[in-house]
Amino acid sequence: MGSILREGDFVVGLDVGGTKIMATALDHKFKILGRSKKRSKSRKGKDEKAEERIIRIITEALKDAGNPPIKGIGVGSPGPLDPKTGVIIDTPNLGWKNFPLAAILSEQFKVPVVVDNDVNVGTYGEWCFGEVSKCEDIVGIFPGTGIGGGIIINGKLLHGFSGAAGEVGHMTIEVDGPYCGCGKRGCLEALASRIAIAKEVAALAARGDAPYIAEHCGTDLANIRSGEIAEAIKAGEKMVESVVRKAAFYTGIAVANLINILSPEAVVLGGGLVEAMTDLYLEEVNRAVKEHAMRFLRKGVRIVPAKLGDDAVVLGAARMIAERLADGK
């Protein structure tokens, strides 16, 4: 995919996560020239607001790149948010409610700012720079602490009427299934997120059925991370593997539903769980798609792991602001 910026144009790509914030400065070919990455919340005692912290991280990334003059800032942020206005509707983790992030950054850096949901932006990054850049219609699904999704139709991110389309983690796939963080029941996220896996794995550890987990993580769900779950499986903990395979299969059922509904050409699987256990996820998702997607809809559909890792959001965000600038909006 060619550049849409002119030589000498620079942009910022920003990834605002619940746990980490990363800013990058990029040139007109979307090469990252400088970056800064910090925890989203300052350590106890420091009284820095999230927006102050973000401005500081951007400033550091620009400094790291030699302070080039920038034309715009692209941002991926947790939702729900309004991509038209750049207002974050509600992100408890950062203390934001109806928070005008785009306006604040635009005021500070005197350039246009575009803000979109982080999973949308990550999907867009994978679509622009990853394995699936030639496909018109793709779906991205990112199982981690939560499960987010991004949908690209006819080469454009789907936002829908509310601006917040793509909540694939809250698709009901098991009526009367377990409770979800959203208050509903039977959502994919309640069945297949890292927390859904961690609760089962913690119970195994508590019962003595997962000694690797018991030794390395204990039984606190917060400490049972994707990396350790992968290590436990490598260490031969079959019951842990079975729990993860079930979650990956549920994820695959959601992928099958998306194929039946949207008929994409490719599905990108990313997120912490997939990064830690790529082969297992590809295997189970493919199995579920074979069982749960219609033959003529799944035919020829590529299911590929995300390629850009931690840089998907900053790259997608940079590309988004570049397009906005090229459109002259």
Add this chain to the structure above:
Amino acid sequence: MGSILREGDFVVGLDVGGTKIMATALDHKFKILGRSKKRSKSRKGKDEKAEERIIRIITEALKDAGNPPIKGIGVGSPGPLDPKTGVIIDTPNLGWKNFPLAAILSEQFKVPVVVDNDVNVGTYGEWCFGEVSKCEDIVGIFPGTGIGGGIIINGKLLHGFSGAAGEVGHMTIEVDGPYCGCGKRGCLEALASRIAIAKEVAALAARGDAPYIAEHCGTDLANIRSGEIAEAIKAGEKMVESVVRKAAFYTGIAVANLINILSPEAVVLGGGLVEAMTDLYLEEVNRAVKEHAMRFLRKGVRIVPAKLGDDAVVLGAARMIAERLADGK
């Protein structure tokens, strides 16, 4: 929505159903001037191929309209089919396999022909001429003998990579649920189609718990039609009502999933079951959407019954060919 045909231009709108075929001749304002409707299969003994029958029905509709010269033919047909080529991939009920319907009609009537999935075409008809014509993004769902769906995004029907997007009836909403006609398990269609309802209602009738059904339909699923189910509920058969409410609620869960994924502005509910029991369906679907769709995605979404009834497909098909002609393709 204004006309895109010139005065003196006429088109044919054709609805090829598994049980009935209807052809209409329309003027440039999409007013139906003539029509012909027949069973899809001739009675035993007659040896008429489906395509011969279709040509005869179109000819009769044109005759009924005073034989105006036509510019094109729009067709809604059961899928799967390829809307680009107008080839029907597989419709066992009409004996078609890789059947070039568009080419055959184009050859016969010497005009351009456009063919699309009947549910897509019906959704398009409702979008062009029904209650939701001002919405950019809508979903249509039609529970009847099967459950079909149509998706319009940014004012265009979604076809996707395969050409066959919108198979909402085969969305899995109950892992390990009952078997479906497609060979999978737990599909919406297996839980909420007329056949899914009829099998429960037949069992009630067999056990003596649904005397109205037992008297008017017996226990053969083929005879338990939407109209009689509605009459049984009116006659006070509470167990029948409870079966239908459960199916309507399942339909609503699928609608909630579509809202979470696509964020449409409106959802159109049509099909035999909804036509026969509109209020019950609206009630249960709204209840399910409230329980299973995210608040910020369901906010302001209109859930409306289809307005055009049996004419949705012929009107949508006529509009489709008119647009194709206007585009000069």
